[in-house]
Amino acid sequence: MEKLMEAYRQKRLILFVGSGVSANIGLPPWRQLIEEIALQLDYDPDVFDTYGNFLSLAEYYRIRKGNIGPLRSWMDREWHKDIDIRDSEIHRLIVHGRFPAIYTTNYDRWLENAHDAYQVDYVKIANASDLAKARDGVRQIVKFHGDFDDDASLVMDETSYYERLQFETPLDIKLRADTLSKAVLFIGYSLSDTNIRLLFHKLSKIWRKHETLGVRPISYVFTHKPNPVQEEILSQWGIRMLYSEDDDEPGLALKNFLKALVEG
Template sequence: MKDELLDAHRMGKLMLFVGAGVSANLGLPTWNALIAHIAEELGYDPKIFATYGTPLALAEFYKKQKGGLGPLRSWMDREWHKPTTNISMSDIHRLITQGNFSRIYTTNYDRWLEYAHDAFGVKYHKVASVADLASVIDGRRQIIKFHGDFDADDSIVLDETSYFQRLNFDTPLDIKLRNDVLGSSVLFIGYSLNDLNIRLLFYRLTEMWGRSTLASARPRSYIFTNRPNPVAQEILSHWGIQMIVSEEDDPEKALTEFLQELVT
């Protein structure tokens, strides 16, 4: 592991960005399961429905047909938070709570990061809206729900319209991200290198630094993966993001071992 990454973590200068891969280790439903549920609710054959558009477009269609995402959000909330899931048994979530991260950004809607902090006795402040920003307590870890939260339907970035609005990067949470990222390195975990949304975020981060008078002093950022990808590695390096690749094939074991080395 790079000394710069270890130093940034030790000094509290490392922000964590948590993606769907972290929640997937808990056995949460996949995008395919979500689209199949949408199809069944709307009376379509799931296999045929899946060919009608991207997941974002299909969610947009559901929203238009149902007049909102409320019923779908309620189903997701139930399916994503099964009472049989014991978050205290997740080594990945335990290690995240133990890390020296003043801010944890996540594009996940679920509450498992919050539940993990509750289970392991780590105080935090959840930020999902402007109102949340007004009540942040100095010195307490922040969990920023960058793509929304199940507690508020209108905050969730799931359909095509909300996704396109998210890409504008001009909301209060985006302004907060710009401020936060200028003083810290960023570590991305649980993301696919082929995820267009996260690649756009990488680009936006580079843009943010490029407009800063401190561009030459930009801290290095990192993405952890257990899948070598020389194309992504070359492109991301130009954006100031270094890939850390594990030789472990199992993604859950790879991330667990990486976090163990980072935080202990």
């Protein structure tokens, strides 16, 4: 924990934010999104759910509709109402943290909205053209799986997901450069998420190539409870697992962890 705190104090800690952070403010689970896809395609949701995982069902939606525009519009509308982001202690702590960059695989706008609410300047980066907007000393919010303002940037169906797995987009190149000089803290992720595990694996290969130069960073993933199996696997990838000793509830555990990091 001391090395994590040192990286944080030196502004050398990048935050990587997953869906668990958005779930904490009441955003619907993926199951509800699958139900909406089914309804828009005139399927019974319970039956449709048996036809594949979310990525393949979203791929089918794109084929049938021609694009994901209607689904993105529904998500944007439903995910951004009846929430006062200032009620989220987790978002407040993220905004006021000493993180030079925040990467997120979430599509929603709540990280940006939280920065707006607390009047903290930032630059949003969702595609290659956004990279030119980066300014020294201004936090970057990198929408790693795309942004609702740009349908083409969204990693939502099988095709876009498989393209992301190649790890060769401008945002991937930026991430590789950032993580060679800074540590990374992952929060709000399920360790069973294949996408994030592939990211861990890809980053570990990059770090290993540079290990002889002494620049391999130590990175971290926070979870609300211990998992010795995953801890061992992540350790071989250069990622240390941090977990709560006292709080079994994920949202409370994450809030207390961030509080200790940011305000401790």
